[in-house]
Amino acid sequence: MYRVWNFVLNYSILLILGALIALVWANIDMEGYHHFAETPLWFNDIVGAKYDHWFHAYGHGAEKYDHGGAERVLSLHYLVNDLLMAFFFAIAAKEVWEAIILKNGALRGKKAATPLFATAGGMIGPIAIYLGLAFFLGSDVYDAVARGWAIPTATDIAFSYLVGRIVFGAGHPAVRFLLLLAIADDAAGLIILAIFYPEGDLAPIWLLLSVFSAVGVFVLFNWLPRRMDRGNQVRPNSTWVRNKLSFWPYLFAGALSWYGFQESGLHPALGLLPIVPTLPHADRAFGIFAEAEQYLTDLLNHSEHLLKHPVEVILFFFGLMNAGVAFSSISEPTWLVLAGLLIGKPLGVLAMGYLAAYPLKLGLPVGMKSSDLFVIGCVAAIGFTVSLFIASVAFPVGAVQDAAKMGALLSFFAAIMAIVAGKILKVEKQELS
Template structure:
């Protein structure tokens, strides 16, 4: 396992700092906090929140929209890059049979929280009010889970690899859920032709065609010219077009860069998510990712600042639905599905990993934070239900304590590495 500590630590500290400032601010002066969040940058613009005005539709670009819908597209692009490489590359961690047990465990880690969330909602008689938030507790925050996983298992334990595979697959499923179940408005799928047309065009013109022309020529003059003269610009233009297509299609535009990621030239191998060793890979996809590293850390600070400002008085039933979905549904689902995959299905576990480790991994994966906050912000309109659901996502940090306790109970032996 390559060193990822600095990246994840920076990512975590900035995000936590933004969330803590938001919590303090919202509970000291809620009015000024919400005024800041909803600050209007440009009215009657071509991007922004869609609303009716004077009998016709118009868009308003607010600070919240700029961060959540525009800039967070860069965060999801980096997540998509890791998923893409894990699936497509020959040594990809999600390629082939070796990924089947964590993939099946991921399914349990999503179905378990959904069952707990909706089941409790039905028992409490608030199903109709909160059912739209069923996807909130399915999220796993990769960075925070990794940090806690290292504390519990040690950096060299095979359970860490298993956890990262599970978290990457969870992210991939979360992107699909956002696209399908949480449209931002009335769907207009014809606009997706712009997104996928831009992806096809940039792949053919800036990737496939130069390689085709260079076939049999080891000097690769055409590919070199495209890389040196055009660099990332064709993909930036295609990304903007794709993002706009998603917005107009009514699909959450933060996912708008996903069709472009697979079109970017990439290395024949990958070292893994957040790996510092990837800085030595000179392909364009890794070059873009590492140049986005610091901007995305700053974006995540503002994401925490603009989304975690919940008044403590907002704690309500949705808080407990999200929290119990994560800290009960995740461990139970991951253990049951992981056990079925490993034993009845005979897919096995990584060498050095015990069946009981699945329970501990389940608690570690119950930290939903970043993506859970994001889903809460799109699942419910602004108001008490959304605030209460966000509080549940924030409380999921408690899973870190439960993970340490579970590690002690199941006698996890740390493996340094």
């Protein structure tokens, strides 16, 4: 089940490289960095951030641009965070969809029960620590940071997988448990982003465009060809649609759905989510990173394969656009995010995982010990990508956002904590035989 090792390495290297460049740049020339990130590519009335929001984010010098009365600005930052990151979330949604819908899906049946409980603990724990400490620090701090409660709930699936292999070994059942937890965490994170972090005033009527796009492309290019091929093993209509049209109808529907999300006030980076379930998919999945997954040729997996390398590049620019914070910005939100991840995540995973495994008698995978739950929680405390993304939408541009982003970046220390915890708790590494 360990597909795309190169993807994880490339993902890690490019994302970290972008983040490091941003950190160095911002601490040398903060204004220059922000001006680069908010470079206006197109003043228009169709796509981009609201002009007033962009004007504030750009800061000094924004007045030199003649926007001609345009209502929106397509900046470099918006292009990466709100448009291109939609492909990253589409890949995450693909894994979640297969884990839920397929007969052998990882999040179906009793085998997923304990990881799902652990996932819930890995979200409740960080929220409780984050908000509890903020409340303890006083009403002024609490009011300033409360909106960021979801930042420490995230788990970076690729980095966690990488560290999980180092701590447990590739063949340890805890690695699969960790992946199930991370997939479920992704699903919860997508829901949280959609419900609690709208990008503007809500206009739900625009979501009908997303609904009609998803239903239309599914009926015309998925259900109808299969319906016409009933009883014919050659499947000429489905084959013609696949060979001649490929993913293009779904890409067009995705563009409409994305626009519907932008206009509805929901974060447009989630705009492809309604389209992912409409793509024809295999009747089974081998699980994220499973080597056999690369041999599945259904359109859903084919589209993921096509997106793999572009998304690696997108994540480089995501790190570049979002990790540029000054070290001087470290303050209360930084420590709250870190406490939520480094304390709340391991304790939450351990508490809820133990509750499910023993009092509720759902059990643990063969070869796992209860102490492994704590180590898994330490590994899952690496929030990085999604934590950084949530921080960028939870707070307006400014000191609080920068401090929260620094907490997301420093969550890399969870990797060291996980390795140390593994040594102390005497985790027995198991390699693939």
